Amino acid sequence: MKTYDEKHIKNIVLLGAAKSGKTTLCETMLFEAGIIPRRGRVEEGNTVSDYHEIEHDRGSSVYATCMHTEWRDYKINIIDTPGLEDFVGEVIASIRICDTALLLLNAQHGVEVGTGLIWDYVDKYRKPTILAVNQLDAEQANFSKTIEEAKQVLGHAVTVMQYPVNQGTGFNSVIDLLKMTMYKFPANGGKPEKLPIPESEKEQAEKLHNELVEKAAENDDTLMEQYFEKGNLDEDELRQGLKIGMLKHDVFPVFCLSALNDMGSGRLMGFIDNVAPSAVEMPAEKGEAGEAIVCDPAGPPVLFVFKTLLEPHIGKLSFFKVLSGEVKAGAELYNEKGNTVERLNQLYIADGKNRNNVDVLRTGDIGCTLKLKNTLTNHTLGEKGGVQVEAIHFPAPNVRVAIEAVNKGDDEKLSEVLAEIHMEDPTLEIEYNRELRQVILHGQGELHLALTKWRLEHIYKTPVEFIPAKIPYRETIRQAAQSTYRHKKQSGGAGQFAEVYIKIEPYFDGMPPYKEHPVRDTETVELNWGGKLVFNNCIVGGAIDTRFLPSIMKGIMEKMNEGPLTGSYVRDIRVSVYDGKMHPVDSNDISFKIAGMMAFKDAFHQAAPLLLEPVYDVETTIPDEMAGDVMGELQSRRSIITGMDSEHGYQVIKARTPQAELDKLYAALRNVTQGKARVKAVFAEYAAVPGDLQKRLMEEYKGVELVG
Template identity: 35%
Template structure:
């Protein structure tokens, strides 16, 4: 079947924001106005289409990125609704990796909030062009201009106002369109589906003219022809403004570094809940965000020739097939669903595809077009499509699938390490069998979720990005896999690092009557830069250790890193130079050198002054003035460092950095201190050396377990 929608009339977009800014509600309104749903789902009623998991509907938050397709002005819009809660960073990361554009939704009362900053940085990393929707203009304390300024001051964006609100709070009735210089007023009686285009109110005319002038100045700077017109006082048409805006919104995808920051970010406003501003938002998506042909060809490497041989795949049906798997989901009816973004070429259901990441071929079953958790079977996928594939068994998140004759490995995704863990114990023997299965499937779906068995205690330990993340996992085990389990208290995922250079040596020699074991390794150990991870360098010269024994030494050191030096936590940020050693013609083996490498590392590590690292969180507390002193004092008592405080409409915003170990139970404590009037959010900032007394306590506890 031929392609239904031209590639230049396709938009792959994400909707991103802080929790509670109104992302899911905005998506629901988009689906309603584009005719995809007949009844608007409300988040607070637990009926929103995009929040389809039971936990999402109960909690009123989005956990997994649901995908859906709709049409506006004959343009196909593929939407991914991403979670705003910091525990689900991986969902945001993988969504942004496969999108061409994004809509950032802000709460006009709260302005730019911490998770908005995190998501914005993630979008910067993938150079995703975006537009901003300042939502909740009908709420008490709504302030469009403050939010507009914060896009520059807090996010480093380059905002361009395309609208001004007419009224605010309960008097918000519509917007002034600064491109067309008209007022748009929404009819309450038709739920905002109908609106009237009118003249700009007299009391707003001067302000609208000033903002329009700023808009024309900005677009003129971006286009030489328009600049000439502007300087000569000639009229610039609406179409010319839109074309210049579109060009400049999309500069970020074509440039790297400082230039990328100059990309325009169009800003519009409305109230999704009150159905005001949704149609202009759809127009802005179509007018300003890129199609797959507007972004540069995706670049990968040729797996047959190595990572240095780069390969381009243009967004075209005629190019060899290539797609990235960005999400795995277990479906009760069809089994494993693999969500893919097709970058080039065409693929039909039932054909064989090549997983170039794992170098394995497998047969593709059915292809599905997803609408949240409803599905529609399709025969083929084309360049630019987002779809779900059934039957791919070896494919995991971040893998490339492609044409075996023209292989390519596309850039994958980076996911943060878990910061919190807890022990989980099945209640019965039947639960024990189901637990392993359930955890395996959940781990395949979520790259930030890890499972391991504690060597000392034999307990199964699950690790993730926060308390809510693990709570949802335990909940899903019960609902989806019928596993009843008891969980322990949350534990902090500490790390260890080394603070000074040291040398290590191990000669592992064993005679057992027959063939012996012999391996001898000498290493230099150096502390690495924070975030550098583990680096191994082979400096052997003159063949003192044969090539086939170098890898086992590296593997032995890697294993030793996971066991830790101080308290059994993994060692991070270390560089190892293997510089000397010896071997025996008969007795040397891979196992002997693996043991020698491991023990040489332990020898060096003990001399390298190991220290314990603890995860430190960025915490934002929104608190009424009356309780501020008490809340700040309590944060300080939790070893918190207050970074800043600001007044936001009579409410105080406290920003602090606090060790994660001190934040357990904080939600209950904050509620009781402020009679439920304060809220907080936190997300991972970085690892830092733990103070001596904390380190001693952790080490003593872990040695007590051994």
């Protein structure tokens, strides 16, 4: 395979909503360049990109897939990404390491909500962006409406480079405003015929060409001067201005495509070659300390691992970008986070499931290697003590479910397999929750979790079942209460005896000191689950020996670990031990621990006990026409609407929703909006549950206790 220098390597991430035609475009680009002899079809499961079994089953992308093509002495690395929000981790990692985003818009549907989510990350990383309006041969194609929506969402950097002459089922021609030429494609696609612009299109073409020239000129003072002098810019000057604009995130050139019918990909690849920036032209990557990592071919080797993939019968594949220097097969590089030297025995260029052996990868290139020992996603390989690349930040999960192995003998295997899946997919989080006594999977959506279950059962042969994840309730009190408890047990020989008098109160920061009895000392415990326990020792006259006070507190803490109402953690209580009795022989630590626990339990039930539930701030972004349905769905799930806003042509509804409703809410909102809702949720506070719900949960807990 030919080796390319850093200026002739272009890294493109292919983005777009589901069904926008990304995988089909990849096939067309590889076919046009002669990399593959024939184009596969998604429906037939024979594309270079979607090669995993689950992708064949679904008929859509689940993983980001690396490929490459070679076009007119340039190498173009392409990463085809999924279009569904559930797999956003694959998208984010790909955006982060590529140098240009190629965003596909479906001419039938315009800018979809999923596109807005993708754009958030493109904009965050300030990636140069090319827009491609695809499926212009569809009956409902509407180029003008798509461009109008793109400008609403992406801003006026959207710059038309081409427009269709005859969109719809007869589509075969585009006007190219850079070359001021009409391209007419043969019936089966491929290389177009170059024709003069028809008279009927000249006025429109001239108008849009002038807008293109102005857009290119405004990004560079020298070009602006030349524009004023000549009244125009030549083709090379236009390319220069467009590149500068793309690097400034001020120009998003628009191309026209029918990926399915092989129309427009060659012109697009030519633009990528000539105008899209290479890695050495991009702003420097950042290290963890904020230092610049210069993309220097002569610099020390720096490899950043952006993706880990476990392939059956092959092992662990680590995908990386060479940010500096070069790497040769057999090189030994140090991994600071893994604290190990890694030997890269083989280097590959990946084309889907096929891997092409290479001897060297140079600055700016993307490749992969096999079976690194301790290297994971977000790790850096380089010289010992060298720079560490700033990590990719993945979004927090949206939904959760508890998971159990169907066969209890598979528990250990399940734990190991889940760790492997998390290594491959950082957006899937595994929590071993001691409080809830459950293993909980946190994912981006129900589909994300469902496909995890599919992988466990089909790839790892580990049958599992999903059950609802419990809610981490909290218990507290609303008023003060006192209690006395005597523990007495005699069974021959030394017995057990302890008597404890306590007062409990709701605790809040800044509350007045306890004054009913003299306080000898106070201990404040910051509880691991939130809130505090304040423990006052008010014993005078030796009614209880000081050495027994820790045992009383230990008993109280045990009951706070498993609250009296529902077995949930208790928080924000002030306990004052003010009197008691002991026996010179029968009193001991266990007696006072039991007496403290039972006194606390009795007082708790008298103190207007309150059950608290976690509540989240939820932000839902949806098309305007869906706002009413979404608000109704939110309110039916105990949500309180806290605000509404408008953003880029969409409605943003803000609400506060209990966690007990949250998992069901995600599914309901996706259903009512046909998958067009974007939902974000952030923990807000613990709030009181409604009285009827508290009563029901207490009764359920009593039933569990009786069965136990």
